[in-house]
Amino acid sequence: MTTLQQDNQYYIDNQDKLAKEYAGKYIVIKDKSLQGVYDTEIDAYQEAKEKFELGTFLIKPCVPKSQNETQVFHTRAFF
Amino acid sequence: MTVSPLTIKHGGLTNVIKSEAAISIPFLEGDPAPEIKKYTAVWDTGAMSTVITQKIVDDLKLKQIDMVPASSATTSGTAPVYLVNLMLPSNVTITGVRVIQMNVQGSDILIGMDIITLGDFSITNHEGKTCMSFRIPSSHEIDYVKDAQIAALPRHMRRHLPKGSK
Numbered sequence: 001m002t003t004l005q006q007d008n009q010y011y012i013d014n015q016d017k018l019a020k021e022y023a024g025k026y027i028v029i030k031d032k033s034l035q036g037v038y039d040t041e042i043d044a045y046q047e048a049k050e051k052f053e054l055g056t057f058l059i060k061p062c063v064p065k066s067q068n069e070t071q072v073f074h075t076r077a078f079f
Numbered sequence: 080m081t082v083s084p085l086t087i088k089h090g091g092l093t094n095v096i097k098s099e100a101a102i103s104i105p106f107l108e109g110d111p112a113p114e115i116k117k118y119t120a121v122w123d124t125g126a127m128s129t130v131i132t133q134k135i136v137d138d139l140k141l142k143q144i145d146m147v148p149a150s151s152a153t154t155s156g157t158a159p160v161y162l163v164n165l166m167l168p169s170n171v172t173i174t175g176v177r178v179i180q181m182n183v184q185g186s187d188i189l190i191g192m193d194i195i196t197l198g199d200f201s202i203t204n205h206e207g208k209t210c211m212s213f214r215i216p217s218s219h220e221i222d223y224v225k226d227a228q229i230a231a232l233p234r235h236m237r238r239h240l241p242k243g244s245k
Contacts, residue, residue, distance in 0.1 A: 008146050042175035045105055045144065045162050055142035059162070071149040071158070073191075074125030076184040078151040079158070 006032055007058045012065075019064040030057040037062075084214040085169035093209045096122040096202065100188050101166040102135055105175050114139065115166065118187040122200075122211065126191035129165065129178045135187055136161065136180055149179060165194065171215050173197070 001009070010032040011018070018027060018034065026044040028036040030052055038044035044059045087098055100120035104113050116138055135141070145160035158179045165173045173194065183189055198215035229237060
């Protein structure tokens with residue numbers, strides 16, 4: 001599992017707990033811990049890239065698990 | 080807010096709506112502009128989000144900011160997410176767009192419903208010529224049922240309709 005995958009798993013494992021406090025915000029996760037909470041994604045990006053190397057952190061729109069959504073592509077996109 | 084429109088007219092009927100679109104790493108107004116590259120985009124109402132290919136990730140050296148579950152017509156999986164600025168031919172820059180990296184058939188960008196729902200989007204085929212038009216922000220509703228009802232009214236009644244409903 002890559003570091004980003006581990007951070008993603010941290011978010012999934014703690015999603016509902018985080019959403020109780022930060023629903024509707026954008027959160028920065030790195031090293032399996034919460035590093036910052038922001039009102040907008042671009043703010044989260046601008047601040048996180050000053051503190052950490054790009055590509056080493058995740059920015060998540062914080063929502064409860066019940067609002068998780070799979071991105072669906074009906075036509076031209078494929079894996 | 081100024082309305083920024085974009086219209087693409089075809090000489091005949093088309094089943095793929097394409098335009099140019101440019102991508103850069105995210106930056107705010109006033110920041111020094113980074114490298115901006117132009118690509119061909121397909122406008123896709125069947126795509127929930129905007130998609131870019133690995134080629135764009137490599138060209139602009141984008142760095143992943145998230146991963147999300149995604150599902151195509153044939154398979155499901157986890158797809159990487161990048162943050163970019165998207166520039167449309169109508170001189171509209173959309174700052175901080177979350178885009179998903181997947182393979183795309185026939186172009187490098189799919190403009191998905193996340194962008195299309197920022198404004199008004201129409202496709203008409205009058206006289207066998209496809210015309211796509213898009214504007215940001217949304218300015219009014221298009222309703223062909225209402226248009227037909229108004230057209231069916233006697234002329235003297237149409238004259239008394241409120242401005243904008245004729």
